[in-house]
Amino acid sequence: MSRSVKLATAAALGVVMIALLPVVSGAQQKQAKASVEQPAPKPPVKLGLGRPALPEEIQAWDIDVRPDGQGLPPGKGTAKLGDAIFQEKCTICHGEFGEGVGRYPVLSGGLGTLKADRPDKTVGSYWPNATTVYDYIRHAMPFGSARSLSNDEIYSLVAYILSMSDVIKDQDFELNEKNLAAVEMPNANGFYEDDREVSEKQFWKANPCMKDCRAAPKVIGRAMAVDVTPDNKAGPKVD
Amino acid sequence: MSNEPTADLLNRRRFLSVAGLAGAGAVLPTIAQAGEAPKPDPLITEVQDWNRYLGDGVDKRPYGVPSKYEKHVVRRDVSWLTASPESSVNFTPLHELDGIITPSGVCFERHHGGIAEINPADHRLMIHGLVEKPLVFTMDDIKRMPRVNKVYFLECAANSGMEWRGAQLNGCQFTHGMIHNVMYTGVPLKLLLDEAGLKPNVKWLMLEGADSAGMNRSLPIAKALDDVLIAFAMNGEALRPENGYPLRAVIPGWQGNLWVKWLRRIEAGDQPWQTREETSKYTDLMPDGRARKHTFVMDAKSVITNPSPQAPLKFKGRNVLTGVAWSGRGTVKRVDVTLDGGRNWQAARIDGPVLDKSLVRFYVDFDWNGEELMIQSRAIDETGYVQPSKDELRKVRGVNSVYHNNGIQTWLVRGNGETENVEIG
Numbered sequence: 289m290s291r292s293v294k295l296a297t298a299a300a301l302g303v304v305m306i307a308l309l310p311v312v313s314g315a316q317q318k319q320a321k322a323s324v325e326q327p328a329p330k331p332p333v334k335l336g337l338g339r340p341a342l343p344e345e346i347q348a349w350d351i352d353v354r355p356d357g358q359g360l361p362p363g364k365g366t367a368k369l370g371d372a373i374f375q376e377k378c379t380i381c382h383g384e385f386g387e388g389v390g391r392y393p394v395l396s397g398g399l400g401t402l403k404a405d406r407p408d409k410t411v412g413s414y415w416p417n418a419t420t421v422y423d424y425i426r427h428a429m430p431f432g433s434a435r436s437l438s439n440d441e442i443y444s445l446v447a448y449i450l451s452m453s454d455v456i457k458d459q460d461f462e463l464n465e466k467n468l469a470a471v472e473m474p475n476a477n478g479f480y481e482d483d484r485e486v487s488e489k490q491f492w493k494a495n496p497c498m499k500d501c502r503a504a505p506k507v508i509g510r511a512m513a514v515d516v517t518p519d520n521k522a523g524p525k526v527d
Numbered sequence: 528m529s530n531e532p533t534a535d536l537l538n539r540r541r542f543l544s545v546a547g548l549a550g551a552g553a554v555l556p557t558i559a560q561a562g563e564a565p566k567p568d569p570l571i572t573e574v575q576d577w578n579r580y581l582g583d584g585v586d587k588r589p590y591g592v593p594s595k596y597e598k599h600v601v602r603r604d605v606s607w608l609t610a611s612p613e614s615s616v617n618f619t620p621l622h623e624l625d626g627i628i629t630p631s632g633v634c635f636e637r638h639h640g641g642i643a644e645i646n647p648a649d650h651r652l653m654i655h656g657l658v659e660k661p662l663v664f665t666m667d668d669i670k671r672m673p674r675v676n677k678v679y680f681l682e683c684a685a686n687s688g689m690e691w692r693g694a695q696l697n698g699c700q701f702t703h704g705m706i707h708n709v710m711y712t713g714v715p716l717k718l719l720l721d722e723a724g725l726k727p728n729v730k731w732l733m734l735e736g737a738d739s740a741g742m743n744r745s746l747p748i749a750k751a752l753d754d755v756l757i758a759f760a761m762n763g764e765a766l767r768p769e770n771g772y773p774l775r776a777v778i779p780g781w782q783g784n785l786w787v788k789w790l791r792r793i794e795a796g797d798q799p800w801q802t803r804e805e806t807s808k809y810t811d812l813m814p815d816g817r818a819r820k821h822t823f824v825m826d827a828k829s830v831i832t833n834p835s836p837q838a839p840l841k842f843k844g845r846n847v848l849t850g851v852a853w854s855g856r857g858t859v860k861r862v863d864v865t866l867d868g869g870r871n872w873q874a875a876r877i878d879g880p881v882l883d884k885s886l887v888r889f890y891v892d893f894d895w896n897g898e899e900l901m902i903q904s905r906a907i908d909e910t911g912y913v914q915p916s917k918d919e920l921r922k923v924r925g926v927n928s929v930y931h932n933n934g935i936q937t938w939l940v941r942g943n944g945e946t947e948n949v950e951i952g
Contacts, residue, residue, distance in 0.1 A: 510947060511695055
């Protein structure tokens with residue numbers, strides 16, 4: 289039985305289900321926990337495979353960082369220091385001012401564009417958590433030379449990137465493992481849980497129309513007119 | 528064919544030359560002009576080389592590849608889409624395939640830091656975080672666990688993402704090719720988690736790859752315990768390097784980005800990690816400037832693969848219209864097809880297995896007299912979800928969500944058989 293089924297059962301027993309899966313409220317979690325603690329009809333049989341992970345091994349691989357700051361390593365940096373590192377290691381793709389080279393990601397600007405016809409989703413304009421910048425750089429940057437930056441260098445780069453959108457204004461502000469999680473991003477409240485099953489419930493239709501469903505359709509757009517399909521030689525060039 | 532009246536044959540010849548498709552006639556039986564005596568086909572009357580001489584012996588092709596006449600059946604990319612081929616995507620040639628299984632060699636690729644080449648003897652999977660006993664598994668360990676075989680589609684959430692503002696790419700390979708459907712062999716993730724022993728407050732897992740992007744995503748625990756697999760094989764053989772060899776996550780019905788390849792680490796936690804791939808990417812910007820997050824499930828969708836821009840109609844008379852349909856919410860219950868741009872619909876014939884969260888193959892066998900067609904398909908899944916039109920989708924989602932474009936695709940089939948990606952209104 290899946291946990292969702294268990295929770296549904298719990299709900300049937302009188303616990304009010306509020307949130308849609310997969311996010312489970314505290315009360316539901318407690319209820320689920322209670323049901324997990326009841327003797328199961330068939331306790332899981334351990335296969336006895338795998339070996340204990342050693343603390344040094346976990347430390348070597350555990351490089352993720354969460355919004356609450358869990359995983360942030362000890363260290364510190366400033367936007368000023370980050371600028372120098374950025375100019376050396378990042379501009380080839382992101383440009384001197386984070387404007388992005390070719391199709392590489394733009395890091396600066398974009399504030400206030402999310403409702404625009406062509407939104408610019410940058411760290412400053414879109415990303416909800418500053419910790420994500422640390423997590424991502426630590427995992428994947430610089431592109432082609434991952435895992436090569438020190439913890440301090442990453443703090444400095446995060447500070448510099450945040451300074452591009454004035455999230456950090458003071459170039460000498462020290463960013464560290466104690467204050468990074470507290471940095472508030474401009475679009476922190478810009479996200480909400482998937483609500484398709486409510487906001488798009490009109491797409492569940494009992495009897496979709498089969499006969500005389502609409503007026504005669506007209507062609508209003510053609511891919512051949514746009515002419516960006518790779519078969520055609522006229523596709524836009526990215527430099 | 529021999530029963531067809533001569534007038535039809537004449538029309539066909541004229542049609543082929545008008546369409547510039549006469550070259551295709553090379554594979555057609557020779558047809559006599561009216562008034563001429565039928566000429567025998569030399570492919571039949573003359574002994575062919577392959578009929579006379581010995582072919583390659585059994586050792587010539589220790590790992591078989593498709594015929595040299597199928598060289599055009601390949602994954603293709605759209606180079607202007609992305610900055611570098613190492614962080615990019617290419618597309619499955621849907622218009623060249625049939626049935627429901629995607630051959631491994633043409634399954635679309637999406638990498639964030641290129642293909643990690645890992646010797647399975649050097650691969651480790653770590654499970655840690657909120658568990659009783661953090662564990663490390665080797666590939667040998669994983670292959671000693673009870674395993675299952677399941678066919679699932681994997682669709683990138685950005686599939687059809689270029690089409691939000693209107694018809695842009697002229698081919699179903701490019702509009703719909705970020706999908707593949709293969710049989711996986713693997714171990715239910717639940718078994719691995721049971722070995723480590725989840726603590727009661729676990730709500731989310733973080734899955735991370737061993738590639739140079741260290742791709743990481745958060746996964747709700749309910750899904751992890753439901754049907755997620757840790758797979759080491761696809762279509763009966765080891766995973767391909769580009770699909771995560773030696774180990775990948777299989778998250779049935781959910782967006783492809785969650786299916787972490789080269790899977791090396793699973794951390795159990797009590798909240799999502801908000802990684803780059805689940806905040807900056809794979810969130811759906813709505814017209815009000817806010818964005819949906821955790822939009823994991825892939826809505827029901829379908830596309831006609833033949834005819835399509837890369838596979839025009841070549842013949843009047845009998846033709847086979849075919850395509851694929853899928854739903855992240857379960858099985859496909861029905862696929863409807865229209866030939867007149869949505870005025871009238873008919874239920875297509877689904878042939879082959881109908882499986883949970885897998886592609887189904889549908890057909891409409893029809894006669895074509897050369898009239899212009901506007902062909903569309905719409906999938907209906909077991910929950911009653913009906914694939915919406917693009918306009919219906921845009922009404923809710925605007926045009927900037929990038930992801931989750933499951934709107935109905937229109938192909939315009941012209942009188943000469945040419946087929947084109949169009950937007951209709």
